[in-house]
Amino acid sequence: MIEGFDIGKFCDAVLEAARLAGAEYADVRIVHRESESVDLRIGKVESLCQSSTIGFGVRVIAAGAWGFAASPKLTVEEGKSIAQEAVRIARASASAKRRNVRLAPVEPAEGSFSNDWEIDPFEVPLEEKIDLLRDADRLMRQAEKVKVTDCNMDFWKTYQVLASTDGSYIEQTKIESGAGIAATAIDGNEVQKRSYPALGGDFAAAGYEFVESLKVIEHAEEIARQAVQLLDAPPCPSGEFTLVLEGSMLALQVHESCGHPIELDRVLGMESSFAGTSFLTTDKLGSFRYGSEIVNITADATIPGALGSFFYDDEGVPAQCVEIVKNGVFSGYLSSRETAAELGISSGGAMRADGWDRIPLIRMTNINLLPGDWNLDELIADTIDGIYAATVKCWSIDDKRLNFQFGTEVAWEIKDGALGRMFRNLTYNDMTPRFWNSCDAICGEDEWHVWGVPNCGKGEPMQIAHVGHGVAPARFRGVRMEAAK
Amino acid sequence: MNSHWMGEDRIRAMLETALAVSPADQTEVGFSVGSWALTRFANSYIHQNMAGYKVNARVRVVFGKKVATTYASVGSDDDLKSLVHRAVEMAKHQDDNPDFVSLPEPSDIQSAPQLPKSYSDATAACSAQQRAHLVRAVISESDRLSTSAAGSLATWAFEHAVANSLGIRSYYRTTAARLITVATGPDGGFGYASATSIDIEGIDASAVGREASETALASSNPIEIEPDEYECVLSPYATAAIIEHFVHMGFWARAFQEGRSFICGRMGEGIVAQNISIWDDALDPQTLVTPYDAEGVSKQRVNMVDNGVAKGLLYDSYAAHREGRKSTGHSGSINPIMNPGDATLNDMIASTERGLLVTRFHYTNVAHLMSASITGMTRDGTFLIEDGKITRPVKNMRFTQSLIEALSNVEMIGRELKLVDSTLAPAIKVRKWRFVSSTEF
Numbered sequence A: 001m002i003e004g005f006d007i008g009k010f011c012d013a014v015l016e017a018a019r020l021a022g023a024e025y026a027d028v029r030i031v032h033r034e035s036e037s038v039d040l041r042i043g044k045v046e047s048l049c050q051s052s053t054i055g056f057g058v059r060v061i062a063a064g065a066w067g068f069a070a071s072p073k074l075t076v077e078e079g080k081s082i083a084q085e086a087v088r089i090a091r092a093s094a095s096a097k098r099r100n101v102r103l104a105p106v107e108p109a110e111g112s113f114s115n116d117w118e119i120d121p122f123e124v125p126l127e128e129k130i131d132l133l134r135d136a137d138r139l140m141r142q143a144e145k146v147k148v149t150d151c152n153m154d155f156w157k158t159y160q161v162l163a164s165t166d167g168s169y170i171e172q173t174k175i176e177s178g179a180g181i182a183a184t185a186i187d188g189n190e191v192q193k194r195s196y197p198a199l200g201g202d203f204a205a206a207g208y209e210f211v212e213s214l215k216v217i218e219h220a221e222e223i224a225r226q227a228v229q230l231l232d233a234p235p236c237p238s239g240e241f242t243l244v245l246e247g248s249m250l251a252l253q254v255h256e257s258c259g260h261p262i263e264l265d266r267v268l269g270m271e272s273s274f275a276g277t278s279f280l281t282t283d284k285l286g287s288f289r290y291g292s293e294i295v296n297i298t299a300d301a302t303i304p305g306a307l308g309s310f311f312y313d314d315e316g317v318p319a320q321c322v323e324i325v326k327n328g329v330f331s332g333y334l335s336s337r338e339t340a341a342e343l344g345i346s347s348g349g350a351m352r353a354d355g356w357d358r359i360p361l362i363r364m365t366n367i368n369l370l371p372g373d374w375n376l377d378e379l380i381a382d383t384i385d386g387i388y389a390a391t392v393k394c395w396s397i398d399d400k401r402l403n404f405q406f407g408t409e410v411a412w413e414i415k416d417g418a419l420g421r422m423f424r425n426l427t428y429n430d431m432t433p434r435f436w437n438s439c440d441a442i443c444g445e446d447e448w449h450v451w452g453v454p455n456c457g458k459g460e461p462m463q464i465a466h467v468g469h470g471v472a473p474a475r476f477r478g479v480r481m482e483a484a485k
Numbered sequence B: 001m002n003s004h005w006m007g008e009d010r011i012r013a014m015l016e017t018a019l020a021v022s023p024a025d026q027t028e029v030g031f032s033v034g035s036w037a038l039t040r041f042a043n044s045y046i047h048q049n050m051a052g053y054k055v056n057a058r059v060r061v062v063f064g065k066k067v068a069t070t071y072a073s074v075g076s077d078d079d080l081k082s083l084v085h086r087a088v089e090m091a092k093h094q095d096d097n098p099d100f101v102s103l104p105e106p107s108d109i110q111s112a113p114q115l116p117k118s119y120s121d122a123t124a125a126c127s128a129q130q131r132a133h134l135v136r137a138v139i140s141e142s143d144r145l146s147t148s149a150a151g152s153l154a155t156w157a158f159e160h161a162v163a164n165s166l167g168i169r170s171y172y173r174t175t176a177a178r179l180i181t182v183a184t185g186p187d188g189g190f191g192y193a194s195a196t197s198i199d200i201e202g203i204d205a206s207a208v209g210r211e212a213s214e215t216a217l218a219s220s221n222p223i224e225i226e227p228d229e230y231e232c233v234l235s236p237y238a239t240a241a242i243i244e245h246f247v248h249m250g251f252w253a254r255a256f257q258e259g260r261s262f263i264c265g266r267m268g269e270g271i272v273a274q275n276i277s278i279w280d281d282a283l284d285p286q287t288l289v290t291p292y293d294a295e296g297v298s299k300q301r302v303n304m305v306d307n308g309v310a311k312g313l314l315y316d317s318y319a320a321h322r323e324g325r326k327s328t329g330h331s332g333s334i335n336p337i338m339n340p341g342d343a344t345l346n347d348m349i350a351s352t353e354r355g356l357l358v359t360r361f362h363y364t365n366v367a368h369l370m371s372a373s374i375t376g377m378t379r380d381g382t383f384l385i386e387d388g389k390i391t392r393p394v395k396n397m398r399f400t401q402s403l404i405e406a407l408s409n410v411e412m413i414g415r416e417l418k419l420v421d422s423t424l425a426p427a428i429k430v431r432k433w434r435f436v437s438s439t440e441f
Helices: A007-021 A076-094 A126-140 A208-214 A216-232 A247-259 A337-343 A376-381 A432-437 B008-020 B077-092 B128-144 B205-218 B236-250 B253-257 B317-322 B345-350 B403-407
Strands: A025-041 A044-062 A065-071 A110-114 A146-164 A169-187 A190-196 A202-204 A239-245 A297-300 A321-326 A367-369 A385-397 A403-415 A418-423 A426-431 A439-442 A449-458 A463-471 A474-483 B026-042 B045-063 B066-072 B148-164 B169-184 B190-197 B229-234 B278-280 B302-306 B336-338 B354-368 B373-386 B389-393 B397-402 B410-413 B418-420 B423-425 B428-438
Touching: A007 A025, A007 A044, A007 A076, A007 A146, A025 A076, A025 A126, A044 A076, A044 B077, A065 A076, A076 B045, A076 B128, A126 A146, A126 A169, A126 A216, A146 A216, A169 A208, A169 A216, A169 A449, A190 A216, A190 A385, A190 A403, A202 A208, A202 A449, A216 A403, A216 A418, A239 A247, A239 A376, A247 A367, A247 A385, A247 A403, A247 A432, A247 A449, A247 A463, A376 A418, A385 A426, A385 B354, A385 B373, A403 B397, A403 B428, A426 A432, A432 A439, B008 B026, B008 B077, B008 B148, B008 B169, B026 B077, B026 B128, B045 B077, B045 B128, B066 B077, B128 B148, B128 B169, B128 B205, B148 B205, B169 B205, B190 B205, B190 B354, B190 B418, B205 B373, B229 B236, B229 B345, B236 B278, B236 B336, B236 B354, B236 B373, B236 B403, B236 B418, B236 B423, B253 B317, B345 B389, B354 B397, B397 B403
Parallel strands: A044 B066, A065 B045, A110 A169, A239 A385, A367 A463, B229 B354, B336 B423
Antiparallel strands: A025 A044, A025 A146, A044 A065, A146 A169, A169 A190, A169 A202, A239 A474, A297 A321, A297 A367, A385 A403, A403 A418, A403 A426, A426 A474, A439 A474, A449 A463, B026 B045, B026 B148, B045 B066, B148 B169, B169 B190, B190 B373, B229 B428, B278 B302, B278 B336, B354 B373, B373 B389, B373 B397, B397 B428, B410 B428, B418 B423
């Protein structure tokens, strides 16, 4: 990280300074993150960016309240000063507290951890990355009405150390990679876009081999053709229909209508002034029928290679798999040490910060709709009259996560068990529990995939988290739809 | 004073050193440094409280038509030089971009000699204790009115500088303070208020707390009404949200050039009602004043909609050079402003036979780009107006609405502008607004 810099000594000095200043608890996180992004637009390398950020943040409890301060200057002197600043801030917080902060206990942990990758993306020559995207771009632009193309690759390498006065000292290294392509067809006043493999791409805690596995070149012509077809496709019909959702669209559905409302800080009102609260209040835990009996949802931070996986969260709590919905019944939350203490449970280990200068918040890990026993062909064949919709286009949901409206890039009619006409501009609108209770079929493990979402926003200042959603296509009955216009 | 100010001379010297080591045909170095702080409260106590110091450096190098950019959180001469070397190395692997012409040159339209002040020493010096004091003022109002308060008080104090090898030299300081509050009433009511200012001394925390709490109490026990088209009075918070969407969907030159703007083919035509004008002016003293953009170009006022007619677009240097024109200083942030009218909020309510008063929108998103249609929810205080009076709070509803259509149907405009984030907007009364579904609260 920094040659000759003794991280252990630095952490000890920071924690000791916090203690001496009056902290009852303190942790320090040092984060070094490198990133690289390559963006091609309409055949040209639009942006080629490398970024590097390093610094540390100190979080304390003093006088029974929280304080946090951060700095990019990695020196022992600065570390002590920032620890003292965090304690001063905590004392200011204490001037408007109702009670002392309590934390659920956690066993101190020590160790060094890293995810697996085959090819370090930062070692792959830029020419190779650009060539791959350029080939996909060229194929998309062969379609006459495709006027705009976007191709992107993004890579992150994060090294982090967490040390706390509880006795934890945890080193974690993570490499993340992903890519995506999109074709936008324009004809007069009509604009239609198709993306592969998902809007903005797909991402994983893996190396460059993941980008290669996406096979964007092989899918370029198909999505360009579909974008052009959409220009002349009829708008989706209005009314209530059976809806079959493709994986990346279902991933967003899980993200918005399950992932966010199970964040226990939201439930307890801590995000109420910004993103909102949640309809999944604590009185519903263990009894509320969230979905139909086939709906089983987990928050699993232990899936190898998934974007929302890690070894320890930013409070030193080990990664785990938490049952969220069991046979349709709401059964668990994403939690932190503080929010878990409120419920008298142990932390589910979901606290993560977006870099060194942000406090950890409860963030999604991998929120997964567990596989069922159908396959997509059977599911379509079993549907007499419905719509198959794919790829996120538009999303909006109320501040308790009940009323949502999502739009998809493309949809197809399902008639008598077969896919038929293509529709454009589909939007569907429902209430979260009604929607999940209408789920009557979920595809199986063969079609189950953990989609990586690298842009989940939450908190103030806004923090961006990398999360995952394991899903397979699923069917929902009686969903209200109309065409956006 | 902010202990993290580095000072103009020091920053300029760093940028010159970095430019001097670059072998590129053209080089641009952007640098910002400063401090931020944020106190968040919920359930009427402070639950998150943080402060940080941040340095951001950006280097863009150009070899012919090859362009590469590097970023880092670095703050020394050596760090910046190393960033330049990294950018140069990246550019070697870059492809030609035939549309790239040049980095911006020093503008022949200079900023006004007397720029409005873009920073406040009081904001820069604001301590955690002072933030807590203001938050206690919000909570005190909330306690007095028996609501629960949540929100945040954020401050920023940054220096920004850009230098390029063609002679661009910009430096300025900015500060901002923003207080937002959502109050929850005992009977299911919610209320919102916010205040944004360069100067933290311009923020009346008690007034923000009182406005949010009074709205929360007024919106207790909301009734459900049928989603339909309603006349709507939008508060400045709601108007600001739609103006921001309207600008982003229509007025970026780059999107216009690519055919992805609803203005395409309609420039110079009337697109909304004649009583609507929308412009961008980062030098208006009522907004968060920003003298230069991210390329160091002086911010120009752009009249986007003038009495209903689409008139102008927002250009950075890349989009501008594609048309052989100059950048308007819109690489990065915007400061949209909608014209005020002559009505008061009470006038608008009094003139409404049956309609809704909307405090705020939530989670708005584009539903259909070319019709400038967005979807979203109402939030934190929605009220039924009957026979010119507010009669009942109503449960929140989802809307899907073309903004072209909405802004073509604006009957009344408020006489006061409110700064909401970086948008200055009035209250407006819209003849019809399309609600499509409702929620449970």
